[in-house]
Amino acid sequence: MPHANAPLTELGRLRLARCVVDEHWPLRRAAERFQVSVTTAHRWAHRYRHHDPAGMTDHSSRPHPSPHRTPTRTEHRIIKVRLQRRWGPARIGYLLGQHPSTVHRVLTRYRMARLAHVDRATGQPIRRYEHPAPGDLIHVDIKKLGNIPDGGGHRVHGRQVGGHNSQRTPTGKRNAHGNPLLGYGFLHNAVDDHSRLAYTEILTDETKESARDFWHRAQTFFTANGITVRRVLTDNGSCYRSRLWRDTLAKGGIDHKRTRPYRPQTNGKVERFNRTLLEEWAYARPYASETERRDAFPGWLHFYNHHRGHTALGGRPPASRVPNLTGQYN
Template sequence: MTLRTEFVALAHRPENTIAELCRRFGISRTTAYKWLARAQANEPLSNRSKRPHVSPQKTSPAMEERVVCLRDTFPDWGGRKLSKVLRRDDHVDVAPSTVTHILRRHGRLGSPMRAPSKPYMRFEHDAPNELWQMDFKGPVHVGRVRCDPLTVLDDHSRFNLVLGTNTDMCGNTVRQWLTEAFRRYGLPRRMNMDNGSPWGVGNGDSRHLSSFTIWLVQLGIHVSFSRPFHPQTNGKDERFHRTLDVEVLRRRTFYSMEQLRQAFDHWREIYNHVRPHEALGMETPADRYTVSPRPFPEQLPTIQYSPDDLLIRVHQRGRIRLLGHPLTVSVALYGHTIAARPRPTEDGVYDLFFNHHRLQTIDMRSVR
């Protein structure tokens, strides 16, 4: 601006020529006469906006109001999710970048999130109910009552099957929540848990199985355990906890368990049926989930073993005898019958099974 003002002042002096001034200021004659014309019209010499006078494709005020209203309804959803909701519910195609610009103009966006240093590597099972992930969300304090919400998530669809407002982490409490889910959605093929209570410790030692895990095995469900100190094994359920924390728990203070339950039920409906999921191609979990073809049996089925199996009764403290040798399995198996299955290719080696679940391998050649 200083140079432009000086140029105009010098150009009005009779001893200076326009051509010489243009050469010294390093500008073209077109630019020089443009500045002189603006100065004669008492217009500012700064650059004019290149914004077009007419924008036929500009978003209408009504649409901007709709975007802002959606953002206020779902304050944690960004441009991609809101664009998907507009396309799905309002049949209006608004680009995610346009939605983001609208939110920024109206002060609905905070500081931009930093992109991850490494791209995400996602793994999922091919069909619903192939794997359910189960865990407890960290403690939620409702007044003086501690709540440890139980969460169960389908691996393929991210569909939330259980969001329980339980005040303890006992096996019987979890069993009640799962029984309701099994009756509604059927039985999964496998369930994965961590190594805490009440699941047991999945370190390959059958002595640490729990009565709750044994109940799942009796239902014909395969059980698996995350590696110790590796929560990413249940990564989808851990990510669900983060979303629950951001969209529900951080925004409100709950004064009763009934208030918390109503909030969970309301948000669970949004999460499963309304909220687009980026890992699902902006579909909702309900778009990809279907119930299991395996119904829940009201009575536990009878366990059938192979005719070649050696059937062994488990006594107190998990004691058994295999070919006269005392061994120990899970205390929770007391009163149950397990099978010792010889390996056809390894003489003297037996696999101990409870139903389909392999408890451990015993090499009788090394047993004293």
């Protein structure tokens, strides 16, 4: 397409060329008539003689020879390193002695997928899926999270002050070196595949009994919101391989699926929820104690389900896909 200030469109070029070629106007007269230079009038008349009306379109300004283009051998080396090691432009450039921008242009020219869209283990494009209805698949996982000492931990105050606060926090348990054991919180998470609606509890362990009791409450939550659970996907943790877990799901008529070993990507939706949870709640601000952080969790979870825009949902919150939630009746 011609630029905004171009005196001739494709139709204007054709009219100029026909005046010169078909009606035998002098170039200077045609140039004055269409308010362009004689050189421009000659160019469009020349194209019309050789290519007819098809020659009135703009041609690429790219030169036919490119003497400074990256050699083909170097391009092939760049592609080989990308496929074998799944490195980005910067690391490939340092290895091969090329500027990262040069490597990026080569990867773009060969239509290489972004690393974010590639499985690092196999190099194959990530297969993304979404079940058509809420409850078709629930992703379940456990995230282990260290407790915060009274006064704040090392993420806020540094190792020296954080360690001092840990020593002062009464826990009743100490290790072999006499240091207090602050313990961990175990976040049991259940995320609906279709709506991304999440239910989470912070428990004291990850035993099979805790996993069973958590699932009973999670299923009650989903049922109360009009979601009938049909399948559950977990990793291969010991609590999910137990007979207690298997029998609990079987009694509810729910199919249990497990991910392939060492393939957390299969359970990617709850893994991504874990990351969001850490970034936006667990480490979002300096908490003075573990109690303060846990008190902030119910409000954050409500915000996540009802108000936080989700990129996979077109900027809408998970509640927008669950009609039975408060304020979502239709």
